[in-house]
Amino acid sequence: MEYTIQTDPRLPCNHTYCIDCLQELFMKSMQDETLMPPRCCQKIIPIDLARLTSKEIENFNAKHLEYSTKDRLYCSQPTCSTFIPPALIVDSIGICPKPGCQVKTCSICKAASHGNFDCPKDEATSAVLATAREAGWTRCYQCRAMIELTHGCYHMTCRCRAQFCYICSTPWKNCQCPQWDEQNLHDEARARAERIPALQMPHANNRIQMNEYVQRMANQLRANHECEHTNGWAYTPGGVIQHLHKIKSHLSIDENQPTGSKEKEYVYLKTCTSCHIIDVRDLTVEIEANFRGEDKNKKPILPYAALTQMMRFYFDNDCEIIVRSSETEPKIKWYSKKKQQLNEQQNFFLMTFQLIAFLLKILFLF
Template sequence: MAALDDLIMMGPPEVDKGSMSLIISLQRDDIRQYFASNNGQHAEGERSDTDLAMGLYARELDRFNRFNPIAPDRTPDRHPALQTEEDDQDDQDDAQYDSDIESEYGHGYILRVSEYGDEYYETIYSTSDDNTSEGSDGNTDGMRGCLACNEIEYCSDCLAQLFRNATADEALFPPRCCRRQIPLEPNEHLLPEDLVRHFRDKEVEFSTPNRTYCHQATCSAFIHPAMHVGLVATCSACQSTTCIACKGPSHNGDCPPNDDLQGVVRLAQEEGWQRCPNCQSMIELSTGCYHITCRCGNEFCYLCSEPWKQCDSEEIHDRGHNDHGEAGVAEALALDDYRQIRILDIVDDLMENYECDHPFWRSVQGRNRCETCGERMRFFIYECRVCNILVCRGCRYNRL
């Protein structure tokens, strides 16, 4: 027994790349041969324990090869009888992802996942010369490092994409990495001129409270505050005039009733929705605490719409946390003592630190969906070690 324990502690022996590739290929051949020889021996829909075990092992081989692409065959060794709806969706996503890579980089490029310390990285490789492609011409003169961690570097194309995403999604504005803003001025020479102009326009739009947009549905352009005269805003794109108060066509006298808007307001009152005091966007709280951070960046209380922590709802906030705590206690009473203690500790921690700053992350292998943007991740995802939220790389570094 001692010798066996010593062998386990030593760990697996080092295997060179060629030998590992041969081992994986032989194991795949064995799996294919098994399924071929057993095809038709079971009624449709039936699966033997051996079928299930072989299917799971085939998936593990495929998963290993995704992170260590040393075996040339990247096709999953799944028997059709073991194919699930989730597998079908994953295969469709894989095909679409590979198609997108080929459209962007050309024929002969694949995605590989490499491990560096506790991090995983997706990199585009050329199958012809095995050179990596970062979506640029390979020139590293324009690389820019993260201002917060000094570890992440962005090429000019990736930097431009960050600024472009920030103009399309207000939640990503201003562009940032590791919670530090990426300023425009020092990076302006790396960005296309039209993107810089568009970014500056969006900077004004996103910083304007109670914004006014052109009432013409075919236009809907943001109207710069400089184009406001009294309660009339003139659209610089189509020259239409919009009332700043009711957001409809400009008019004389009092604003006419807006039945559509009033219908939405009544529905919001019935459903308990709130409007952001800054940008007037309608917000629905489905889960979580009453601390709302709107896409415009404004923070307010969902109960009273007052600025966060500047209202009289503190007692109600605490009551909400106590309700969660009592639910946790009720659940713990049905469990053994150790788990009771652990759950109560977690409940206490959530009540004390319910707004997680996500200080520590770990990489988790496998397919998952980002809980922030909803994107399906093929190979890995990041999990916060404190609150256990699962997010993609873009959300971890550039959104949260």
């Protein structure tokens, strides 16, 4: 073999290689894992010394990544078997990078993806499922999220919006399972009954009324467990005065706090008159929408009559609430008293200036 000594590359170990032999070594290293990466005297040979083409460099880097990966994953399609890089493995599912294939492979058992089912060889998931069975938990049939029922009926609505039965995990209304556990039913009924302040007084008669109300509420929950909340809303105590502080920042009112406003004072929230569930929408956002006139066709979210004494003090000193009745529904408008006072002062100064100008004009004429 003829070659020129000046053109042959010198390796890190100071040995000189024939360029053709060096290129052949790199080609063989892509077929024989024991030769990857190419070495001389136990020192790695830089790839730029082999003067490979761009395509050869791309193939070499791909093989180097494959051979350096400890737990390798290959496409489960027998006619493909392409190596799946770790970057293409998400949640134990690898996607074949070969164009036209795109087969999903389970990185745990190396077989085809199991879809919404768990891998039978996944020990961690198996341990969690064993704990879930002992605790009585269930899983969403759609997103496979684990769910624990602490109160309420067996009608589950997952965060992925799937509705299913807590007992058998089948889509809702496709099974014959009971809708309530009696203990959960009475716990839920008592929790809703305890929201009524009049039943919390320490009198024997109130305790009797409480028990009677719990029983009525349990019967009502059985009949209205799928309530659509179409029979109207009532106001019930709940929440704290911190809601009011948020309201003030939205209304851009003076930041001076009224006396005692840092105490925990309850505000009123809405509950369904049928199932007594609490409307958990953001109170601040709703009041701000009313203030900006975005809910003109709706009833006031927080009527003045429902405000506590402390909240009335706040609004009486900072805002004026005017309720106007119309032929359809009552509407509520909120005005800042400070802004109104500022406008009155501006009008006073303007009238004074006009009066002085008028008097000066009369004096100038005479």
